[in-house]
Amino acid sequence: MKTANKIAIARALHYLVRSGRGVVGRPDIGKFSRRGVVYELDLSQGIDFAIYLGGMFERSTAVALAKLTEPSSLVLDIGANIGAHTLTLAGLVGPSGRVMAFEPTDFAFRKLRRNLDLNPSLASWVEAFHCFLTANDGDSVPNAVYSSWPLAAETGLHAKHLGRQMQTEFAQARSLDSILNERADRKVQLVKLDVDGYECDVLRGATSMLRNARPIFVMELAPYVLEERGASLDQLLSYFIPNGYAFYDERSQKRLPSAAKELQKLVADGESMNVIARAAR
Known part of the structure; x- marks a missing residue:
């Protein structure tokens, strides 16, 4: 299903939920517990609303991650957004494991940090990086990256997936190999990669990891957004x-x-396709 169609369905559901919550004086923004994780959610945002509905956000990806993540391993969440998968991954790797989460937009990173703060036991196994992953440290960072999917009709949204670009004012440009060389204490076991067309930028800076660690990838393939990024x-x-x-x-x-x-x-x-990339051992 096209992302635009998913957003159309979510908009209709949000109208019903907002109407019901409004009757009892409850706003769109609040704290909600889902599957043992506490989130601060803005129900007018597509990702937040899917989490609120319980298990609706990238359900097949969540199932795949649960099957593939090894306890005590090092896992990367690249394109972490507000932490929908980050916190679940932390629970999967456990106290002896580590999750490194990467998000370039100021908007989503702020929400990611807030959700980590609401889950201190899980957050102790997560290291969050406010950076744009690319070929080399110090490369230029795009001024804005898609990280918001509003459920209200607005101007300036992407013509196909209806996302909104958000600023990256405080993000650094880093290569993944450089960060792993500095911060990783073991080989990467699994990577969740969802960066809306910037996959090749990420991978240009991850040649050592691909060659030596060869982790499993759980990722989104969307040829049309790859082409938009050249x-x-x-x-x-x-x-x-x-x-x-x-x-x-x-x-x-x-x-x-x-x-x-x-x-x-x-x-x-x-449209996009969710895939698993695995190297022969």
């Missing part, structure tokens, strides 16, 4: 295939084509 599905695959990776459907676990031309046929314009 990249391509073929370029994205060039980081994986030479390192022995194969792609699998996130839900069915079915092996997917390794050629960009064949893989792109499976994803319509304006």
Whole structure:
């Protein structure tokens, strides 16, 4: 389903929920506990609202992460946004594990830090980085990145996925290999990667990790947003295939084509596909 269609459904549901909450004087913003995690949510935001509904935010990705994350491992959440998966990953790795969470926008990083503060036991296993991952430390950072999906019709939203760009004023440009060299105390076991077209930027700075650690990736493939960033599905695959990776459907676990031309046929314009990338051991 296209993201725009998902947002349309969420807008209709939000109208009903907001109306019901308004009757009893409850605002859109509040604290909510879901599956043992406390969040501060703004129900007028798409990601927040999906969390509020309980298990509705990227359900198949959450299931895949639960199956693939090893206790006591090092896991990366790249494109952490407000921490929807970050906090769950912290619970999966446990007190002997670590989660490194990366978010470039000031808007989402502030909300991520707030949700970590609301869960101090889980937060003690998480290190949050307000940075844009790219090829080299000190490279330029885009002025704004999509990280908000408002449930009210607004001007200036993305034509296809209806997201809003948010500022990155305080984000640093870092390479993932550089950060891992400084901060990692073990090999990366798993990476959740969802950066709305900036995947190739991230991977340009992660060649050492791909070559040596070869972690499992749980990621979103959206060719149309790759193209908007001047990249391509073929370029994205060039980081994986030479390192022995194969792609699998996130839900069915079915092996997917390794050629960009064949893989792109499976994803319509304006849509995305959630996949697992795993290297042969």
